[in-house]
Amino acid sequence: MGNWERLVWNQRDVLLAGFVVTVEVCAIAFAAAIIGGLMLCLMRLYVPPLRLVAIVLIEFFRDTPIFVQLMWVAYVWPEVFGFPNSFFNAGWLALALQSSGYLAETFRAGIEAVPSGQREAAFSAGMSQAQTFTRIVVPQVALATAPSIVNQFTVIVKSSTLISVITVPDLMSQSQKLVNVWYEPIEILTATAAIYIAFVFAISLAGKLLADRLRQRYGLAAS
Amino acid sequence: MRVFAPKPSVPISMSDVPSIRIAGIHKSFGPLEVLRGVSFDVHRGSVVSVIGASGSGKSTLLRCVNYLETPNAGEIYIDGEPLGTCVDARGQSRPRSLGEINTMRRELGVVFQQFNLWPHMTVLGNVIEAPIRVRKVSRKEAVEYGEECLRRVKLLDKADEYPARLSGGQQQRAAIARALAMRPKAMLFDEATSSLDPELTDEVLGVMRELAADGTTMIVVTHEMNFAHEVSDRVIFLHQGLIEEEGPPADLFGAPKSERLRQFLSKYRK
Numbered sequence: 001m002g003n004w005e006r007l008v009w010n011q012r013d014v015l016l017a018g019f020v021v022t023v024e025v026c027a028i029a030f031a032a033a034i035i036g037g038l039m040l041c042l043m044r045l046y047v048p049p050l051r052l053v054a055i056v057l058i059e060f061f062r063d064t065p066i067f068v069q070l071m072w073v074a075y076v077w078p079e080v081f082g083f084p085n086s087f088f089n090a091g092w093l094a095l096a097l098q099s100s101g102y103l104a105e106t107f108r109a110g111i112e113a114v115p116s117g118q119r120e121a122a123f124s125a126g127m128s129q130a131q132t133f134t135r136i137v138v139p140q141v142a143l144a145t146a147p148s149i150v151n152q153f154t155v156i157v158k159s160s161t162l163i164s165v166i167t168v169p170d171l172m173s174q175s176q177k178l179v180n181v182w183y184e185p186i187e188i189l190t191a192t193a194a195i196y197i198a199f200v201f202a203i204s205l206a207g208k209l210l211a212d213r214l215r216q217r218y219g220l221a222a223s
Numbered sequence: 224m225r226v227f228a229p230k231p232s233v234p235i236s237m238s239d240v241p242s243i244r245i246a247g248i249h250k251s252f253g254p255l256e257v258l259r260g261v262s263f264d265v266h267r268g269s270v271v272s273v274i275g276a277s278g279s280g281k282s283t284l285l286r287c288v289n290y291l292e293t294p295n296a297g298e299i300y301i302d303g304e305p306l307g308t309c310v311d312a313r314g315q316s317r318p319r320s321l322g323e324i325n326t327m328r329r330e331l332g333v334v335f336q337q338f339n340l341w342p343h344m345t346v347l348g349n350v351i352e353a354p355i356r357v358r359k360v361s362r363k364e365a366v367e368y369g370e371e372c373l374r375r376v377k378l379l380d381k382a383d384e385y386p387a388r389l390s391g392g393q394q395q396r397a398a399i400a401r402a403l404a405m406r407p408k409a410m411l412f413d414e415a416t417s418s419l420d421p422e423l424t425d426e427v428l429g430v431m432r433e434l435a436a437d438g439t440t441m442i443v444v445t446h447e448m449n450f451a452h453e454v455s456d457r458v459i460f461l462h463q464g465l466i467e468e469e470g471p472p473a474d475l476f477g478a479p480k481s482e483r484l485r486q487f488l489s490k491y492r493k
């Protein structure tokens with residue numbers, strides 16, 4: 001037990017600092033992915049001149065391996081576009097790009113799954129296109145896609161471990177630093193794995209509870 | 224000046240203008256001509272039933288009446304005002320914009336075969352949504368009138384339920400209340416009972432009977448011949464996109480003139 005105390009418990013500040021960075025990066029990436037995914041989805045469905053652009057971007061974001069995208073955003077973008085200006089920003093941006101591609105398709109499927117009768121009922125009552133979209137379509141899409149959206153958050157958390165390679169001091173990065181100091185990986189890496197598992201599990205559980213609640217309340221089918 | 228001319232108690236123009244005038248409606252989907260020139264008037268407080276075989280164009284006609292489908296030719300008039308075109312000050316007519324058509328649509332309440340209640344809102348939420356968003360009435364006022372509408376369809380006790388928790392008959396009554404809450408000039412029913420189990424049909428037909436008795440202007444597309452017979456002031460028999468026969472229910476059901484109508488009705492007399 002001495003090893004656990006020495007290598008993990010006594011280093012809790014280092015690990016905690018890493019965990020905080022992980023949560024920050026993931027939360028920012030998640031928020032950005034939702035906004036980006038929504039924009040890509042709306043472009044694809046409702047802005048004909050930009051439809052092709054959206055399709056290409058969505059495919060590109062989804063099909064590029066996350067590691068390649070991370071390197072590309074971290075080392076190519078600053079040369080070509082002049083940003084991101086830090087590895088922290090490059091980290092969440094790369095994670096957000098990939099997830100925005102997936103979320104765009106999730107949102108699109110959700111919008112297309114709303115039966116046309118729902119819109120027709122709104123139009124028949126004199127509601128405008130905008131009112132119909134925001135009051136009738138969006139809430140139903142949000143309800144139907146909530147579990148997939150939460151799931152995408154867990155994907156971001158798992159992918160985020162890669163940002164340690166561009167020296168963002170996240171949990172994985174901090175844990176590797178400790179390993180490199182003590183050369184005793186068993187306890188440190190096991191503890192690190194446990195923290196990730198607990199975090200991802202907590203998110204999944206929250207997503208499942210949310211889905212159950214929604215299903216119970218509205219009697220909607222789970223997706 | 225004709226000082227001694229008798230003054231009508233009701234302005235003639237008001238009583239003469241039909242609540243809904245359907246004038247020469249044509250509608251095609253690609254090469255398929257679904258409506259080939261349908262015209263009839265619906266007067267205030269009267270009930271017109273539309274019957275006809277599956278595919279004869281009944282739903283399409285009803286969807287054209289509130290421009291969910293844009294007719295290829297012909298026009299719909301609500302209290303004399305064309306729904307799809309407007310005439311400007313210089314007498315020039317132009318097609319209405321989508322926004323203007325939305326504004327006109329609120330005058331017609333529609334009840335669909337599939338109910339189409341909004342699943343993320345309670346029954347009362349469904350009922351007050353359009354009055355608040357479209358008519359811009361206060362929430363308090365919308366709730367008051369919404370509850371009155373729910374009372375009319377005998378569903379006030381389910382006001383706070385979500386639609387998925389209701390039976391089909393209850394959902395359809397909620398949908399009727401939602402349409403009534405907009406205080407429409409007329410109600411359009413498209414096979415309101417066709418997706419209901421037989422034992423749930425009566426509760427919805429009962430509500431529709433009461434609306435008719437209260438003087439609601441209604442166009443009712445239905446396969447319920449007894450209902451059409453008892454409740455309608457006029458019955459329209461549609462065949463392949465044209466009116467094959469029309470008249471008071473006693474004539475159409477009692478002494479059908481056309482062979483097609485006789486054949487059609489014989490399927491319902493078993």
Ligand SMILES: Nc1ncnc2c1ncn2[C@@H]1O[C@H](COP(=O)(O)OP(=O)(O)OP(=O)(O)O)[C@@H](O)[C@H]1O
Binds near residue numbers: 255281282
């Ligand atoms: N949006 C559409 N696109 C193409 N064809 C359509 C469309 N809507 C209806 N039709 C066709 O128009 C014809 C008339 O359809 P409609 O739904 O008006 O018939 P109906 O009299 O209401 O029949 P039912 O009693 O089965 O409801 C059918 O052949 C149908 O396939």
Ligand SMILES: [Mg+2]
Binds near residue numbers: 281282283
């Ligand atoms: Mg039909």
